Amino acid sequence: MPGTGGTGAVTRSTLRQQIADALRDEVLAGRLQPGQEFTVKEIAEQYGVSATPVREALVxxxxxxxxxxxxxxGFRVHEYSPADFRGMIEARSLVTDGMFHNLIEGDGMKRADDPRVLAALAGVRRRGEEAQRAAVAGDLNIxxxxxxxxxxxxxxxxxxxxLADFLHRLRVQSWVCTVQHLRRVDDLRGYLWSGHTELVxxxxxxxxxxxxxIVTEYNAHSLALIERLAAE
Structure with missing residues (x-):
């Protein structure tokens, strides 16, 4: 995050978000391990910024x-258990079931047969195609x-x-939980779910x-994988 220290062009709230995003990516990439501890001072020195936005980002x-x-x-990376992951999946399912029902049975802009929604779904599908390619290749970061x-x-x-924000947070937590186990696998080809376009x-x-x-199969696959890797 070059140029974030003392430029005056970056507001504290922006800096706070940048640091939070960067640290989240560090956790997702496995560079910050479960249980790893660090202080506000260490992170501030790492990014060359003051302690205040770092403390706010960590909070x-x-x-x-x-x-x-x-x-x-200070702070440490949270360690999730398979039981935590099961709870996340249950919560995700409650949200997605309601979301799909409204997209299909709702009215106006929420309906999946609305031309504007169909156009938006086409964009989502393109993102799904990229996700599928990465999953098949075993490229976890992508x-x-x-x-x-x-x-x-x-x-x-x-x-x-x-609800969209709640689901996003759940999915970030789910990935933080799963990468703690998936990073131990040398070749992830064949391990990762790739049903994005089928769902769209x-x-x-x-x-x-x-x-x-499709989502039920995805959840069952993910849970079985994490429970097996955790047992190993």
């Missing part, structure tokens, strides 16, 4: 469940980026910004049963 990430705060020792963007854009069609196609043809089945 934000703690509120999102990615970090644990210790009043005397997959995470496109997968998060895919679900963010898909959930935006639902029209409820609060089911929504575009207004088939809620197919959409539900």
């Amino acid at each position: 934000d990430l703690s509120a999102q469940g990615l970090l644990d705060a210790d009043q005397h020792r 997959l995470i980026g496109y997968d998060l963007r895919f679900w963010r854009e898909l959930s935006a069609l639902f029209g409820n910004a609060y 196609d089911a929504l575009a043809r207004r088939d809620p049963r197919a959409a539900h089945a």
Whole structure:
């Protein structure tokens, strides 16, 4: 994050978000390991910025469940268990089932047969194609980026910004949990879910049963994989 220290052109709130995004990416990339501890001072020195926006960014990430705060020792990367992951999947399912129902059975801009929604779904599908290519290739870093963007854009069609934000946070937490295990696998080809375009196609043809089945299969696959890797 070059040029963030003392430029005056970057507001504190912008800097706070940049630091939070950078640290989140460090966790997702596995460069910050589960249980790893660090202080505000260490992060401030690493990025060449003052302590205040760093502290605010770390508090934000703690509120999102990615970090644990210790009043005397600083912060550490949260360690998720398979039980945590199961809870995330259950919460995600509640949101996506409602979202798909409204896209298919709702009215106005929420309906999947609205031309504007169909056009937006085409854009989401392109993101899904990139995610699928990364999944098939076993490229976890590329997959995470496109997968998060895919679900963010898909959930935006639902029209409820609060639920879209909640789902995004759940998916970030899910990825933080899964990368703790997936980073131990040398070759991820064949491990990663790649049903993104199938899901969009089911929504575009207004088939809620197919959409539900695709996501259910995805969740079962992910949970079984994490539980197996955790057991190993």
